[in-house]
Amino acid sequence: MKVGFIGLGNVGGKLSGSLLRNGIDLTVHDLSAALVDDFVARGASRGESPAQLMRDCDAVITCLPSPAASDAVMQEMLPEVTEGKIWMEMSTTDEAEVKRLGAMVIERGGAAVDCPVSGGCHRADTGNISIFAGCDRETFERILPFLTTMGRRVLHTGDLGSASILKVVTNYLATANLVTCCEALVTAKAAGMDLNTTYEAMKISSGTSFVHETESQVILNGSRDISFTMDLVKKDAGLFHEVAKRNNVPLEIAPMLVDIFDDGIARYGERELSPNIIKRLEEATGLDILAPGFPPEMLDDEPEEPGYEVIPQGTEQQAAE
Template sequence: MQVGFVGLGAVGAKLAGTLARNGVDLTVFDLDPARMALLTSQGAKPGESAARMMRECDVVITSLPSPAASQAVLDQLLPEIHEGKIWIEMSTTDPEAIRAQAKAVQDRGGRAADCPVSGGCHRAATGNISIFAGCDRPTFEAVLPLLTYMGRRVLHTGDVGSASVLKVMTNYLATVHLVSLCEAMTTMAAQGMDLATTYEAIKASSGNSFVHETESQLILSGNRDVDFTLDLVLKDIGLFQALADAKQVPLELSPKLIEIVKDGQARYGDRAQSDRLIERLEEATGLSITAPGFPTELIDDEPEERGSEVFRTVSP
């Protein structure tokens, strides 16, 4: 199977690198030549354009920063799609948009799978990230071998669009956790609590979360480079708010969260690292939310291994 990969950003480069490392016949394309050079040094072949990659490959994977970017690339892919071609969209995108895009692919005889990832860039680098897959079952079984190179846990979520709905939700929750952790740790510092002890208390308690075990470490080290920027956070939580608005769900936390992220952008820049949200509270209180001994980068210490499909624990 010949595979093309378009979009070599923070996550895409790591997913593509995992495919190359595992011997997949891979061609890559990105508008940034330096990103392409990094992947070709890992064994991938350079692509000339998205359209040519779809013409020459059996599967083309996209991992792009916005629904608009995904549509622009799909417009290039569509003329080359016919029976036997598969498009895998791994961006975090608008669920309605991906449904319409998948139909356009299917109308030309191809197959489409909606496959966003979750778990952080450090797990994308080791092939241990989680993948949601929205598509019909035959398409899922066709793409599963590729997905299990890139991810440790692969969940078939239902039809196209279902994976993006769930991914938007998980990114919303991650942002809630991040903002609440900023408030919790700043309040503990104001109370005179040792922040290393605070970290362990949260980790050992019902207040723990994946975000705490990862991003709190970067906050406390002072590095705060989680490889995820505020513009992407705002896109994702905005998509979640749109899902709620479409069904008239009266959210209360979500609008405040959007306000906080926009304030962070106004202070630090649209593409500031998301963990810099802690600095809003540091500035307001004069406190330093740091502690010695915490890592300045996240490293996945789980050994890399081939992934597998995971199933619901409760049967319908």
């Protein structure tokens, strides 16, 4: 199958790189000619437009910065959607929006999938990231070879839209964890604790997490670089809030996180790296939360391995019953 990929940014460039590295027949398109040129130099085909990709490819993947960008690209592609075409939305987007766009694809005889990723850019780069996929089972089986090329752990989440819900749920948890890690590190420093020792205590305790073991390292290094910015955190928090509001869930912590990042954006700008939310506390206390021996960016030290489908715990028991 021929695959088209639209959006070669921080995440999309790494996911499409895994496809290219593993021999997939890949055509790429991006507003940045330099990014496209790089992929063409490595063996990809140059896409002229979203419409041309949908016309000439069996499946087209979009990985874009906003629901509005996905909508604009879909309007270009839609006239070229025919029986058997597949649209795979790997952007972090709204459940209702991906269902709306997906319905247009399905109406024309195509298939639609929301398949966002989770686990950080460093794992996207090595093909070891996790992928959620929302679609019917038949479509999931068709695209599974692509998904296991781009990611290590692939979870079929249910119908179209379900993956987008789980993506914003897990991003919400990551944001909450980032803020609490910042508060923990600053409090430990204020109490006179050595930050190298503090990092290890948090890592080997019940308080550890993926966020601590990755983002706390680049916080302590001072680079604060995880290739993710405050405006994207705010966007994802807003998407999570919309899911909760549609389902009548009275949130308490989420609005506080939005306020914190609104303040961070007002102080440092929307394109500031998201871990630099800790600067609010550094400035308030006069402390520098830095320690020697931590890397400036996260690198995935796991070897690239073939991906596989994750089976939810208890599913097999439910099927037997």
